[in-house]
Amino acid sequence: MARTSSIVLAGLLAGALTLTGCSRAETDGPQEQSSPVAAETPAANAPTTSAQPDARPADFTDEAAGIVAEMDDTALAGAVIMGSYDGTDAAAGAQLIRDHQLAGVIVMPYNLPQDVDRQTVASMTEQFRTAAGERGWQTMIGVDQEGGPVTRAGSAAVELPPLMAHGAADDPALTSQITALQGRDLIELGFTTDFAPIADVTVGKDDPAISVRSAGDDPQRVSSVVEAAVTGYDEAGIISSLKHFPGHGALTEDSHETLPVSQKSLGELADRDFVPFADAAEAGVATSMMVGHIALPDDETLPASLNPKAYQALREDVGFEGLIVTDALNMGAVTAGSPGQETVRALAAGADLALLPPDSAAAAEAVRTALSDGTLKREDLKESATRVVAAQLWQTAVAGQTGADQTAADESGEDSGPGEDEQRQQLADAALTVMAGECRFADPVDEVSVTGSDLGVKAFTEAAEDAGLKVTDSAETTVALVPGPLLGSETVKQAAERNSTTADVAVALSGPWELEGFDSGTQLAIYDDWQPGMTAVARYLSGDLAATGSLPVQIEGADPPDCS
Known part of the structure; x- marks a missing residue:
C-alpha cells in the first residue's frame, strides 16, 4: 500500500451518502487551497427526512424504501x-x-496522478456526484483514507498517522477531534465514504497486512479508539466502516495477495477479535462494517466475504444491524469463477454492498442475471439496497447540517477551538512513546546528528529546526531513524545491529518492533514518518516535551517506563 503525505487545511461542504446493513443469509509541506467543491446538492437528490443531532441511517429507512420500490432491475442491481x-x-x-x-x-491510487492536488480530486468527485442524475439519492464516492500507510487520496488530503498512534495517545476525545478533522477534509474533496477505521486487533510484527493500522494488541484499547474514531467521523458527516470482520490482525498472510486462513473458528474469535466490532454495535456508533477475505478452519478455501456463516455471526453474535460491505473483491484472496460471480456470491452470502469487483460492468450484469433467474431473491436485494440508500440519505443530511453549522459559527466569529495543525501536533505529542530511557530526556541537547533514509532525515531536519534543535554531522548525540537505508546487500537485521552500536537515540518510524535488538540508551516510537511526529521527537530531545504515550503492543524484551 503506497504511502503519501501532505498537510492541508480542511474545510466543510455538504456531501453525499453513507452505509448500513442487515443479513439475509443463514448466515510534504503545507498546501492551502480553497475547495472547488461547492456545488449545490440537486434538490431531487436531497433527503426529505431531516437530520436530528442523534440521527442514524435507520431513521431514513422509510424514505429509502420508497426510492427502492421504484427501481427496475438495472437500478436495483x-x-x-x-x-x-x-x-x-x-x-x-x-x-x-x-x-x-x-x-x-x-477512488484508488491508480485513479490519481502523482502529486495530485485538491482541485484535481474535487473536479473528479464532482463528475461522479452528478453522474447518477436526479435519482433521489446521491452518488457514493468512497476512499480508503485511514492515515499512515493507507492514504489513498494521496497528497491532496490532510496528513495523519495510523490508528496505532491513537492507541499510544490513549485520548478518546483527541481521537474524535482528529477523525472529525479528517472527515471534514474528505467531504471538502467530494468524498462521502471513508473505509476506516481498522477494528482489527493486531499481533504486532508477525501481522503483515494490519500492523500499525491497528490501535494495538489489546481488544479493549482497540475498542476505545475505534468508538472514538467513529464518533468523529459521524460528527463530520461522513460514512465510516469498521474493518475487517471477523478479524485480520492475528493472520500472518496478506489477503491482498493470497487467502489467509484463521487458526480459530468464529466461536474462538469472539473473545478477542470480535470485541471492537461488538462494542461498536452495542454502542450504536457503527454506520457500516466490512467483512474481510479471511478463511475459517471449516472451509480453508472460502473467504469470509463469500461465507454465509461470517455474515450470520456479524448479525447474530455481534448484533450489528447496519450496512455490511465486502472488502475489495479484486484482491488476491478472492477467486470465484467467471467475472461478476464474486459479486453474486457475496450478495447471496449476506453482503449489502459489493466493493470494487474486478469488472464492475460484468458484476452489474451478473447481478441482473441472478435476479432474473432467482439466484438472488428480489426481496433480499431490495432489503440491501434500502440500507445503502438510507445510509446515503443520512450522510447527505448530516454533512449538510454540519456544513451549515460551521458556516454559522464562522460568520459569528465563534471560537472553534484548536486549529488543524495544532490538533495534529497534539496527537503526535501524546503518541510519543519511550520504549527505553526516561519519560523526559535526561540530558537535553541543542544539536544532534541524524541517520536514516534521505526523506526521513530531511523531514526530521525541518522539524528539528522548527523546534530550535540543530542537525549537524559533528554533534555528539546521534539519532537513528528506523527503518533507514540498507548498505549494499545488508539485511534489515544487520542495519539494526549497525545502528544499535552507533546511535544514542533510536526512533521507530513505523512499528515499534522495528527497534528489537537495539541497545541504544533511548528508544522512541512515533508510529509513522509524519512531520508532527518528527517535531515531537525534536522537542523531546531539546527538553521541551515529556513523552506520555503508552506502548500499545507488547514487544519482546521491552520494558518501557510508565509515562502516563
Whole structure:
C-alpha cells in the first residue's frame, strides 16, 4: 500500500451518502487551497427526512424504501455495487455510474496522478456526484483514507498517522477531534465514504497486512479508539466502516495477495477479535462494517466475504444491524469463477454492498442475471439496497447540517477551538512513546546528528529546526531513524545491529518492533514518518516535551517506563 503525505487545511461542504446493513443469509509541506467543491446538492437528490443531532441511517429507512420500490432491475442491481475503473480519466468512472446505475465508485491510487492536488480530486468527485442524475439519492464516492500507510487520496488530503498512534495517545476525545478533522477534509474533496477505521486487533510484527493500522494488541484499547474514531467521523458527516470482520490482525498472510486462513473458528474469535466490532454495535456508533477475505478452519478455501456463516455471526453474535460491505473483491484472496460471480456470491452470502469487483460492468450484469433467474431473491436485494440508500440519505443530511453549522459559527466569529495543525501536533505529542530511557530526556541537547533514509532525515531536519534543535554531522548525540537505508546487500537485521552500536537515540518510524535488538540508551516510537511526529521527537530531545504515550503492543524484551 503506497504511502503519501501532505498537510492541508480542511474545510466543510455538504456531501453525499453513507452505509448500513442487515443479513439475509443463514448466515510534504503545507498546501492551502480553497475547495472547488461547492456545488449545490440537486434538490431531487436531497433527503426529505431531516437530520436530528442523534440521527442514524435507520431513521431514513422509510424514505429509502420508497426510492427502492421504484427501481427496475438495472437500478436495483447497481444500487448494491461500488465500482472502480482503471486510469486517471474520471469520465470512465462517471460513465460506469450512468450506464449501470451504480451506488458509486471508490477512488484508488491508480485513479490519481502523482502529486495530485485538491482541485484535481474535487473536479473528479464532482463528475461522479452528478453522474447518477436526479435519482433521489446521491452518488457514493468512497476512499480508503485511514492515515499512515493507507492514504489513498494521496497528497491532496490532510496528513495523519495510523490508528496505532491513537492507541499510544490513549485520548478518546483527541481521537474524535482528529477523525472529525479528517472527515471534514474528505467531504471538502467530494468524498462521502471513508473505509476506516481498522477494528482489527493486531499481533504486532508477525501481522503483515494490519500492523500499525491497528490501535494495538489489546481488544479493549482497540475498542476505545475505534468508538472514538467513529464518533468523529459521524460528527463530520461522513460514512465510516469498521474493518475487517471477523478479524485480520492475528493472520500472518496478506489477503491482498493470497487467502489467509484463521487458526480459530468464529466461536474462538469472539473473545478477542470480535470485541471492537461488538462494542461498536452495542454502542450504536457503527454506520457500516466490512467483512474481510479471511478463511475459517471449516472451509480453508472460502473467504469470509463469500461465507454465509461470517455474515450470520456479524448479525447474530455481534448484533450489528447496519450496512455490511465486502472488502475489495479484486484482491488476491478472492477467486470465484467467471467475472461478476464474486459479486453474486457475496450478495447471496449476506453482503449489502459489493466493493470494487474486478469488472464492475460484468458484476452489474451478473447481478441482473441472478435476479432474473432467482439466484438472488428480489426481496433480499431490495432489503440491501434500502440500507445503502438510507445510509446515503443520512450522510447527505448530516454533512449538510454540519456544513451549515460551521458556516454559522464562522460568520459569528465563534471560537472553534484548536486549529488543524495544532490538533495534529497534539496527537503526535501524546503518541510519543519511550520504549527505553526516561519519560523526559535526561540530558537535553541543542544539536544532534541524524541517520536514516534521505526523506526521513530531511523531514526530521525541518522539524528539528522548527523546534530550535540543530542537525549537524559533528554533534555528539546521534539519532537513528528506523527503518533507514540498507548498505549494499545488508539485511534489515544487520542495519539494526549497525545502528544499535552507533546511535544514542533510536526512533521507530513505523512499528515499534522495528527497534528489537537495539541497545541504544533511548528508544522512541512515533508510529509513522509524519512531520508532527518528527517535531515531537525534536522537542523531546531539546527538553521541551515529556513523552506520555503508552506502548500499545507488547514487544519482546521491552520494558518501557510508565509515562502516563
